Amino acid sequence: MKLTKGAVVEGGTSLNYKTGNWRDQRPEIDQKVCNQCGKCKDVCPDDAVHRNNELYEIDYDFCKGCGICAYECKPEAIKLLPEGK
Amino acid sequence: MDDIRVVEGSEAVALAIKACRPHVISAFPISPQTHIVEGLAKMVADGDIDAEYVRVESEFSAASVLAGASAAGSRSYTASSSQGLLLMTEVLYASAGMRLPFVMTGVNRSISAPINIQVDHQDSMSLRDAGLIQFYVESVQEAYDMHLAAFKIAEDPNIMLPVMVCMDGWVLTHSYERVQFVDQQAVDDFLPPFAPEHYLDPAAPKTWGSYAESDVMMEFKYAIHKAMTDGKPRIREILRELSAMTGRDNNGLIETYRTDGADIILVALGSVTGTVKDAIDELRDAGRKVGLLKIRCYRPFPHEEIWQAVKDANVIAVMDASFSMGSEGSIGLDLKAKLFGRPQAPMVVDFVAGLGGREINARTIRRLVVRAEEIHRLGLVLPEAQWVNLDASIVS
Numbered sequence: 001m002k003l004t005k006g007a008v009v010e011g012g013t014s015l016n017y018k019t020g021n022w023r024d025q026r027p028e029i030d031q032k033v034c035n036q037c038g039k040c041k042d043v044c045p046d047d048a049v050h051r052n053n054e055l056y057e058i059d060y061d062f063c064k065g066c067g068i069c070a071y072e073c074k075p076e077a078i079k080l081l082p083e084g085k
Numbered sequence: 086m087d088d089i090r091v092v093e094g095s096e097a098v099a100l101a102i103k104a105c106r107p108h109v110i111s112a113f114p115i116s117p118q119t120h121i122v123e124g125l126a127k128m129v130a131d132g133d134i135d136a137e138y139v140r141v142e143s144e145f146s147a148a149s150v151l152a153g154a155s156a157a158g159s160r161s162y163t164a165s166s167s168q169g170l171l172l173m174t175e176v177l178y179a180s181a182g183m184r185l186p187f188v189m190t191g192v193n194r195s196i197s198a199p200i201n202i203q204v205d206h207q208d209s210m211s212l213r214d215a216g217l218i219q220f221y222v223e224s225v226q227e228a229y230d231m232h233l234a235a236f237k238i239a240e241d242p243n244i245m246l247p248v249m250v251c252m253d254g255w256v257l258t259h260s261y262e263r264v265q266f267v268d269q270q271a272v273d274d275f276l277p278p279f280a281p282e283h284y285l286d287p288a289a290p291k292t293w294g295s296y297a298e299s300d301v302m303m304e305f306k307y308a309i310h311k312a313m314t315d316g317k318p319r320i321r322e323i324l325r326e327l328s329a330m331t332g333r334d335n336n337g338l339i340e341t342y343r344t345d346g347a348d349i350i351l352v353a354l355g356s357v358t359g360t361v362k363d364a365i366d367e368l369r370d371a372g373r374k375v376g377l378l379k380i381r382c383y384r385p386f387p388h389e390e391i392w393q394a395v396k397d398a399n400v401i402a403v404m405d406a407s408f409s410m411g412s413e414g415s416i417g418l419d420l421k422a423k424l425f426g427r428p429q430a431p432m433v434v435d436f437v438a439g440l441g442g443r444e445i446n447a448r449t450i451r452r453l454v455v456r457a458e459e460i461h462r463l464g465l466v467l468p469e470a471q472w473v474n475l476d477a478s479i480v481s
């Protein structure tokens with residue numbers, strides 16, 4: 001890959017840059033507790049929560065572990081765990 | 086018919102910028118830069134230049150306007166001084182990284198505190214690491230000429246970096262000199278329209294200076310350094326073309342004056358070099374083997390040319406109008422870095438002179454030469470920087 005002068009790149013390429021490796025806390029959804037309200041998806045600043053059939057799932061390629069989803073989750077279905085454990 | 090007029094230095098620069106047909110000018114006033122941008126503002130208001138003049142609330146914004154305008158494919162210009170240049174610093178580093186080829190005039194003035202509006206080089210020297218190409222000029226004529234070349238150098242496809250033409254505040258900006266102007270058609274032939282490979286376009290969105298992790302950051306930084314060092318032959322070529330257009334000697338990244346057979350070579354840049362040349366004539370008349378090496382292009386640093394010019398001298402007396410606190414003067418540091426370890430390299434003695442506008446006249450230069458000879462004769466190892474005409478007795 002040749003670098004462009006000035007780091008000029010085409011738009012719409014953020015999916016190419018997996019930023020999930022910045023994460024030091026890992027949110028995990030307990031599907032037995034989750035009431036599918038969808039608030040985690042609404043508040044995620046990285047659009048890293050997706051609805052798959054009825055279930056909400058976290059895309060760890062892009063989740064930076066900010067913890068907003070866990071803070072906002074009313075039924076406390078999301079736990080923040082240390083990354084790598 | 087030659088167009089020769091006596092004009093103020095700032096007006097000469099404004100006319101050079103006008104001749105380059107800029108699209109965007111943005112600036113915030115600060116002495117001694119004001120006459121340049123006031124002149125350009127008037128030209129825009131009178132319809133003499135087809136450009137946008139963007140008034141802003143700070144130098145940070147002026148530089149930011151330039152960055153955006155340049156990325157959008159506009160030939161862009163600003164000027165500033167002193168604290169204003171420092172306020173631009175963050176944007177200038179980013180602009181060099183984004184390879185945005187705008188041109189700015191660094192009107193040299195000292196840095197506060199204490200506040201002082203007179204000339205020294207601390208402001209522009211503080212930007213030497215930013216990735217800007219830097220020229221320093223001796224006269225109003227040279228200021229005019231170098232501004233004509235600046236856009237061509239900046240916009241060269243293999244260079245693509247901001248260019249800063251540094252000129253001494255007041256001494257050059259506010260003095261009147263005879264200036265020979267270049268015909269507009271000749272400037273148009275010399276400087277083609279700005280046509281960058283990439284430019285901001287809503288129809289094909291792109292992003293500049295986007296995120297780079299540790300796997301490529303070093304390569305992006307090295308690319309700036311390489312554009313500068315590999316750009317030297319191209320800069321020399323453009324200066325040769327400039328010389329052909331102006332009919333004046335604008336050649337070379339350095340200029341030498343009576344260095345043949347010189348035992349002592351003074352190294353300086355900016356308007357003081359005119360005074361040094363006069364002092365050298367007197368010293369030569371008195372049988373002293375003294376010469377001057379003027380640095381015209383400071384970044385990239387022309388160390389090959391400098392070595393060729395100084396290698397047969399015994400001692401180099403550097404005149405620095407800026408200082409890296411706790412270390413040495415800027416040019417002295419550059420020279421020592423490139424001469425250290427070369428067998429038979431001349432001794433470098435760093436003189437700090439002219440801070441805050443302190444006068445440097447022929448007598449100052451004679452004393453400096455005597456002191457350099459003395460240090461060389463004593464064979465002092467690694468002499469401390471010499472602060473010229475300093476009254477240490479009043480320092481508490």
